[in-house]
Amino acid sequence: MKNVDHIGIAVKNIDDSLDYYIHTLGLTLLAIEEVASQKVRVAFIDAGNIKLELLEPMDEGGAVAKFIEKRGEGIHHIAFGVTDIRSRMVELEEKGVQLLSDKPKPGAGGAEVAFLHPKSSFGVLYELCEKRDKGE
Ligand code: CMX
Secondary structure, eight states: OOEHHHHHEEOOOOOHHIIIIIIIIIHHHEEEEEGGGGEEEEEEEEEEEEEEEEEEEEESHHHHHHHHHOOOOOEEEEEOOOSSSSHHHHHHHHTTTTBBBBSOOOOGGGGGEEEEEETTTOOOOOEEEEETTTTT
């Protein structure tokens, strides 16, 4: 893993929570977009050395909607920046980690993403995230 790219935070409504992040905490909004493949609307916030990704469910049956229903709003996942995501997935699978898809999926900002099951990661949902520019 290269770095922690971002922390995903489940919220019921991005518009309601943005004021807290931008005006109360004084952080900067980078972008808002819809990620259809994950059934979420996301807002990326610059928190200095890391980004926060607010995740608002777009669909009642989606992963984030279920998470909020079961656990309430809060930290949802930690995303590692990687290069060559397909090789990382094979390596992790060979080491016994349960992946939540057999191929990467399109994520926010044009990244390719894949998730590791919290049951094989000591209770944490981890994301692998490969940026298109292969940079961060
Ligand atoms: N972090 C830690 N544990 C989690 C979790 C999370 N975010 N979400 C679910 N779990 C736990 C549950 O608490 C449950 O544990 P127990 O059996 O001890 O109660 C277990 O995982 C299974 O949960 P579940 O509710 O039965 O299963 P779900 O149908 O909710 O699926 C998961 C859980 C992780 C497989 C599913 O959410 C998933 O596939 N996630 C990957 C995709 C995703 O999260 N997309 C949204 C983000 C998109 C983005 O960043 O763009």
